[in-house]
Amino acid sequence: YISATNIYEHPKYPRVYVVELEDGSSRLATKNLVPGKRVYGEHLFKWSDGEYREWNAYRSKLAGALVKGLKELPIKEGQKILYLGAGSGTTASHISDIIGLKGMIFAVEFAPRVMRELIVVADDRPNIVPILEDARFPMRYRMVVEEVDGLYADIAQPEQASIVADNADMFLKNGGWLLLAIKARSIDVTAEPSDVYKKEIETLTRRGFEIVDVVHLEPFDKDHAMVYAIYRK
Ligand code: SAM
Structure with missing residues (x-):
């Protein structure tokens, strides 16, 4: 686990989330329907209301x-x-x-x-x-x-x-x-x-x-x- 400093819903895209990381960078994510499971080696982030999965823009054209x-x-x-x-x-x-x-x-x-x-x-x-x-x-x-x-x-x-x-x-x-x-x-x-x-x-x-x-x-x-x-x- 890399730890997130903040996670919030994207202001423009409902049910897509922004994960802020310790180094000041941020990533897109979705809320994991199957907590604990990865699909393609993506990072998982635990948060107070559940688990989020990094949505990698280099791996998914939609995230891009x-x-x-x-x-x-x-x-x-x-x-x-x-x-x-x-x-x-x-x-x-x-x-x-x-x-x-x-x-x-x-x-x-x-x-x-x-x-x-x-x-x-x-x-x-x-x-x-x-x-x-x-x-x-x-x-x-x-x-x-x-x-x-x-x-x-x-x-x-x-x-x-x-x-x-x-x-x-x-x-x-x-x-x-x-x-x-x-x-x-x-x-x-x-x-x-x-x-x-x-x-x-x-x-x-x-x-x-x-x-x-x-x-x-x-x-x-x-x-x-x-x-x-x-x-x-
Ligand atoms: N959309 C996927 C993603 O973002 O995770 C990646 C898809 S990859 C670029 C294109 C896929 O389309 C390949 O797996 C290929 O086998 C499939 N494909 C190509 N022509 C197809 C066809 N006529 N019918 C069904 N699948 C096809």
Whole structure:
């Protein structure tokens, strides 16, 4: 344990916390739904009202987006969320802390090796439903996933925006939110990041998303930006 000198709710992002450390630095955190358990080697902080887990902006693009000042955090307690590309559950675990036991994450991941780690996380967290499927084929999991308040996508695929829109058509409610991690840099280092993701943004707009905010994730992640949008069916 490193000890915290103060922990308080983030002034802009409800159910996200700021942990102040002895050296004067501060970190983001969420309140641990499963006290005593770590998911990816993160620091745990004991406080008078429970235990908090450091939310590392270098490991989670969503934490990076918050540190970089995303306009607001649309994820709220009790929400149902479809997560495409959940990986081993690093970010999903923090979303699980935020939505609490009344919420639900439908976590789609198609790599079996990664899925094994996600299942370990979901074993402790009843608000994560792991789904071993390919996000390109939402029909295959339509019987498992309910209508959702939000869609979080981090699948690192070329046709990501259209995959996201296909999933939104099937599962996202009217007025629901989208958080999408998109590649902000191509192999061609001379191309402007804006050229690289312009096409994805255009696809989103054409498919009914209103873009609310885009934040670049450097220095936490040099290659990505986070898009926040609202869906109008
Ligand atoms: N979002 C995770 C986090 O923040 O903890 C990291 C996700 S990683 C960057 C991208 C993941 O998407 C990989 O685990 C990969 O296997 C998965 N993925 C890529 N294409 C996919 C697809 N078509 N369907 C489901 N999962 C996919």
